[in-house]
Amino acid sequence: MKKERAQELANTIGVHIGNARRALGITQEEASERIGITVEYYARIERRQALPSLQVFAQIAAVLNVSSDILLGFDPTSPDPARAAPPWFELPEPDESKELQRLIRRLRRLPPEVVTAVDAVAKQLERFIDKQRQKRRR
Template sequence: MPQVHKTKVLLARQIGAVAREARMRAGITQEEAAERVGIATEVYGRMERGNMLPSLPTLVKLCRALGIDANPLLGFSSSQPPAWLASETPSAAEPSSLRRLLRTARRLNPRQLSALRSVAAALLPAPDARPVRPSRRAAS
């Protein structure tokens, strides 16, 4: 099974939680909400549980059907950035080469990630190894 990017999981959970809350406030069932949005009840249920992301047209229909603004669905209703967006903010201390490597690694399948981990582990010194100092002979 392919690895799901953490941002997508966090965003799907955000949308699902807010959609559920809005649906319950409106006093309608998942079936009624799905009908209003124009999707299958099973699909709506998966979306509300945070197991899938809606397409942009479906997100717009969801907002209309539940009578809510897209900002809370996406987590933009507070002064702090939403969790799904904050997790993507690169640390200022990370070098750009590390950020490029991470972007590339995120596109790898599980088998390729395993190979990359093996290569990275081979590049690291053993935990009990002492640092190797260049000999004076090699320097001359």
């Protein structure tokens, strides 16, 4: 997961965990004891400085009596799944092929200067294909 997305996820989880804990009227120390983690670690999660493991995340949801969907920022009241998704979550376009989805995932892992170079190559390839089509029409 890219750093920006991981931070967006940490922000979302931290905000919702804090809201759920306050709604229960318990302190960070009480929450951390019930979850079975240190208060320092719990506070880092709530302050959006750490992402919990899946096991700890599940324990947090159970102890705070809140849906994992809510903690992840999904809007359960939205009839449109695209609108229900939080900013860190990106659904693929329905018409994207598996190959295109795979290419996009690969591009996201590349440094910006390499993505710029790949974009320049793609533009040249588009021009070449357009010229070939024009030649066939003549």
